[in-house]
Amino acid sequence: MxxxxxxxxxxxxxxxxxxxxxxxxxxxxxxxxxxxxxxxxxxxxxxxxxxxxxxxxxxxxxxxxxxxxxxxxxxxxxxxxxxxxxxxxxxxxxxxxxxxxxxxxxxxxxxxxxxxxxxxxxxxxxxxxxxxxxxxxxxxxxxxxxxxxxxxxxxxxKNLLFNSLVFKDQYLELSTQLPSTAALFGLGESTRPDGLKLNKNRTFTLWATDTGSIRTDVDLYGSYPFYLDGREGGLFHGVLLLNSNGMEVVYQENYLTYKVLGGVLDFYFFLGPSPLDVVDQFTQLVGRPAPQPYWSFGFHQCRWGYRNVSMTKAVVENFRKAKIPLDTMWNDIDYMDKYKDFTNDKERFPLEEWRAFVDELHANGQQYVIIIDPGISIAYQNYGTYIRGLEANIYLKKQNGENYLGQVWPGPVFFPDFFHPNATQWWINETQSFYNQIPFDGMWIDMNELANFCTGISCTWNGTIIDDYTSCYLQCPNVLNHTKYDIPTYKINHEGTYEGLGYRTAAMTVKHYDGTIEYNVHNLYGLSEAIATNKAMTIVREKRPFVLSRSGFIGSGAHTAHWTGDNGASFNDLAYSIVTVLNFGIFGIPMIGADICGFNDETTEDICNRWIQVGAFHPFSRAHNNIANKPKELYLWESVTISAQKALGLRYRLLPFFYTLNYEANKKGYPIVRPLFFAFPTDPNTLNVNYQFLIGNSILVSPVVTANTTSIEAYFPKGTWYNMFDWSKIQSVGENFTLSAPWDSINVHIHEGVILPLQESALTSIEVRKTPFTLVVVFPSGALSGKANGYVFLDNGDEIIIYLKVNKSSLIIFEASLKNGEGVLKSKLKFKEYALEEGWILDGVILLGINTTHTSFYFNKNSINPERKILGEEGLHISGLNYPLGEAFELKWNST
CATH class of the missing domain: 2.60.40.1760 (glycosyl hydrolase (family 31))
Structure with missing residues (x-):
């Protein structure tokens, strides 16, 4: 042998x-x-x-x-x-x-x-x-x-179709054996009804496609050929196939097979051994996640259908009247003149009125984000963006050198080639010119799979624009190009069918600047546009950029945030979105969320109520919906308003924690929200938890994802957990609990061993930043001894680079210990000057897991008698400390 x-x-x-x-x-x-x-x-x-x-x-x-x-x-x-x-x-x-x-x-x-x-x-x-x-x-x-x-x-x-290696020009295949106990996660992008862990006997197609995420088990907006593999004993490793060609990954009982349409087999293996270690090692290679501005962790509101400035402004005012937090207002393509990028409709969004509205947002500490699509209209000869693109010669080309013609919202369009050396500067210039008119704070790049309502290489336009935006009205002979690239011999299951690769996107023989054809770079278009947009926003605003991209690839997290796309308004869609959000943390894109209340279809009060309770705790928290459906703003239902106030109220108190996790993500690649097995990898039960998630390693969110439900079954890993709304406790050995879930409530619990920084809730993040801090110190229930730790990162939230630097940022580390009823909480600082300059105050401390009777306190060795409030069975809130957060302190207590 x-x-x-x-x-x-x-x-x-x-x-x-x-x-x-x-x-x-x-x-x-x-x-x-x-x-x-x-x-x-x-x-x-x-x-x-x-x-x-x-x-x-x-x-x-x-x-x-x-x-x-x-x-x-x-x-x-x-x-x-x-x-x-x-x-x-x-x-x-x-x-x-x-x-x-x-x-x-x-x-x-x-x-x-x-x-x-x-x-x-x-x-x-x-x-x-x-x-x-x-x-x-x-x-x-x-x-x-x-x-x-x-x-x-x-x-x-003997019928196992296992090839050790096949390598042809347009077909590469390689398989790996897997133990039956392996638990795999990742391989996206698709909507997964099965849950988080990959089920066997499934095929995953990786091809960037303009297909709504309302569809399940088909290729969606991006390609992420990376998976986590968990083995017995809680050891994890990661596998990346760095290949941008279309592919299928077949997961059978004891093996995994890659079937790839070209390129090379470039495998990277990441040892782990913990899931966090794997993502750290993976993002060391593909790029650390881009730091997000502080305001982006507030709540966002959007709708395709805010048809003018007055409607948009009224929504902002209604949020304020309803006392629902709102940091950022968005406009979809409604603002454009005939859907042309970098233009405004002069009747519905007149520049003077529009600019006044944006200035008012900024005066209120709020932000504004606009959408931009890559297709550049060719129908108007005086359209400056189009003309300057022609002059820079930056559009995709047919094989004969002519610009390639497609169709999207503006009608006939050319598509920018972001591989062209002139394209990024052209994009920066167009962004700067428009920003000079409307000082937007973020850019949303959509339709960049590359979406095209037509199919074919030689489409022509007869000069007529038809008011039918999603059907192709160009003249496209030989609709599907019958080349070996548009219809290769091996056909991946694209969009759940075996359509040609060029179906409703650029033809596969379209050329990029260096002669590379679309067949090879199709999955990279969203990434290339995100890189250019991130650079444009950085240069134009001279602040940390916020970019949201629909399409992406491995490494996109270094440049952009993402959302789960055009979902539906059902409880199934709500549940599926949680799985997608968790997957993107694994892919190195931690700033991720779903359209709250659903983009497509009519919603119900029950769905919207439960969705805001979930979406309030996703990193990117935005409500957005379709013009074809009735509005879904949170204030339209009294019950949803109450749930939003409650859930977003806690989210806004957690903003310093979310922002610290943002810093951690940029330095280590860690997801902001995580599957339970990320924090409890040796607990095999966590591998099968699909719809609960962790914020960091310490806050467990257990949502309702079914209709007409007022109680849920939730899994709690070992330890003591405290409900963050009423401070009641759960002690678990690693088991399921039945939790009450009234219509206005979501279960959010914090785990022992943690020190959590909180601020006060407000209607904007900038107002939150002005409020004092409270530290939540969590010990095991009934323990005679225990330890807890945590930290908070502070800067102005807008520096282009997020880093520790004197007078620019502060890192404050908290440590606590408890022994025989006597406890101590200490802080130590790195670069305290910034925190002192900003004047942040430590007002209170919440101690959980202690004897709350006859407790005496000493602050910096001085006996104090702070204001006290009993919380739950084992919680005590002391307040009125009024001490600079930027100075080290020591709080001691003893209980009898």
Whole structure:
């Protein structure tokens, strides 16, 4: 029997004992594999790196038949294996003789294969391989567990369609064996009725598509070929296939198969071992999430259908009258002149009135965001944005060099090519020119999958604009291009059908600046536009940019926020949105939310009531809906108003915590809201929790996601949890509880061991920032001893870079301990000057899990008698401290 050769000689003792699937020297491997391919790749030569950090190998293809459905096999192949960090390993497979398309380094900077890597001491990942057929396995050295194994099995189900490696020009395939106990998460973007954990016997299509998220189990707006894999014992690792071509990922009982339409096989493996470690390691590679401005964590309101300035202004006033917090007002395409980017309708949004409205928002501490679509109208010869785009020659091209014609909201359009070196400056200039007229605070880039209401490469326009915005009225002969790129031999299940790849998007033979065709870069359009928009907003406003993009790719989180797209107004949609929000945290895009109350369809009071209770605790909290349906503003129902006041009231108190998590996300990549297994990875029950979520590691949100419900079953990991509305407690050993959930309430609990900074609620985030702080210190119930800790990051919320710097920001760390009824709470500071300059005050402390009777207090060694309020069974709120948050303090207490 042939065994896997170890290439890390220093690690032989660690890896030699790993049991890998064996491969017969006589090539008696999977019969189905032989029937499909009649050939295999064999390792023919190998060169180990001198520093023992990897190897380069050549693979030759041996075929028994020249007939193959998906084209000729590329022969020979190059394999490069590199240890890039202790916890990151890369396996790269491509054509040995010719370069192939791969994700440009300009969009996603990363170490190049040609660059010399530094020596990594004590790597924690290793690779073994088989020669005939070639297969490789990635192993966790600490316990010998095989994390990824492309070697074909020789036993078991003979009908298993498992290919160790197929590499053709337009079809790449590779499989990995998986243990039956593996728990997989990720692989998006799609709406998942099954819940958070990936179900077996499913195929996931990754192709950026203008399809509403109201549809389930189909490809949506972006492509994210990354997954988390949880194994027994709570160890996690991550796998990224960095490839921008269309693909399907098939998840069967004991294996996962990638079927990719081109490019290269560029795998990255991230060791973990915790889920947070994996996302940290993943975002080190693809880019740390962009820091969001402080105001963006307030509540946002939008609707397609605010037809003029007066309607938009009335909504803002109605929020104020209803005493519902509102930080940011949005306008959809209603404001545009005939739906042309960077224009305003002079009758409905006259510049003087519109500018006065935006100025009034700013005077009230509120913000304003506009939408921009990529399609640039060609129907008006005096349209400056279009003319300047022509002059810069930045539009997508047909093969003959003519500008490619499509159709979206303005009618016939050209699409900017953000790969063109002139495109970003053109985009900056257009943004600056419009900003000079209307000083908007954020930009919402929509329809960038690339959406196109027509299909074809040679559409023409007869000069007539028809008032039918979603049907194609261009003249498009040969509607579907019958090229090998628009309709490749292997057809991914695009939009739940097997339509051509160019269906309602740019034709696959459309050329970008460097000659690259849309076939290869389609999934990157949203990312390329987000990069340009982030840069434009940074330059134009000279403040931290806020960008919201519908389409994205791996690395988009470094430039943009995201929302779950055009959902429906049902309880199912509400539940599905929670899963999508949690997935995007895994993908490195922590600023994520769903259209509260649903974008499409008519809503009900019950749905909207429960949705704001959930959406109030998502990182990006925005209500938005469709012009085709009745308005859904929160103040339209008395019950929803009450729920909004209550849920958003707590959210606004939590703004310093959300903002600190924003800082943490930028530095470590951590999601702001997380699945329960992120904080409790060794609790296997958390792997199956779909609709509860954590804010950070300490606040558990347990929403209602079904109709006519006033109680829910919720899972609580081990420990003491306190309800943040009434401070009642739950003590759990890791079990389900039945919780009361009245129509106006959502269950939000805080876990032991945490110190949480709160401020007072207000109608805008800028008003919240002026209020004093209260610290919530949480100990286990009834414990004689315990510890708690936390921290808060403070800056002005608008600096372009979020960082610790004297006079620019402060980091305040809190530590508390309890022993035999005696407790102490201390703070220490990094760069206290900023907090002192801003004048923030510590007013109160809430102590949970203590004996509340006969408690005496000492503040900075002085006996004090603060105002007191008993909270629940084991809570005490003391207030009136009136102490500068920017100065270190010590609070001691003892209870008898």
């Amino acid at each position: 042939a065994s896997g050769k170890i290439f890390f000689s220093a690690l032989v003792l660690f890896v030699i004992s790993v049991k890998l699937p064996e491969v017969d020297a006589g090539i008696k491997f999977n019969e189905a594999f032989m029937d499909r391919q009649r050939g295999m790749h064999i390792l023919t030569s190998m060169k180990e790196y001198e520093n023992k950090q990897g190897f380069e190998a050549t693979l030759g293809f041996v075929s028994e038949s020249g007939n193959d459905t998906y084209g000729e096999d590329i022969n020979p192949l190059q394999v490069t294996v590199r240890i890039e960090k202790k916890t990151r390993l890369r396996v790269y497979i491509s054509d040995y003789s010719n370069s192939r398309w791969e994700v440009p380094h300009s969009l996603l900077p990363r170490p190049k294969l040609s660059s010399k890597l530094k020596h990594v001491s004590s790597p924690q990942l290793a690779v073994t391989y088989t020669r005939k057929p070639f297969g490789f396995a990635v192993t966790r050295i600490s316990n010998g567990e095989v994390l990824f194994n492309s070697t074909p099995p020789t036993t078991g189900n």
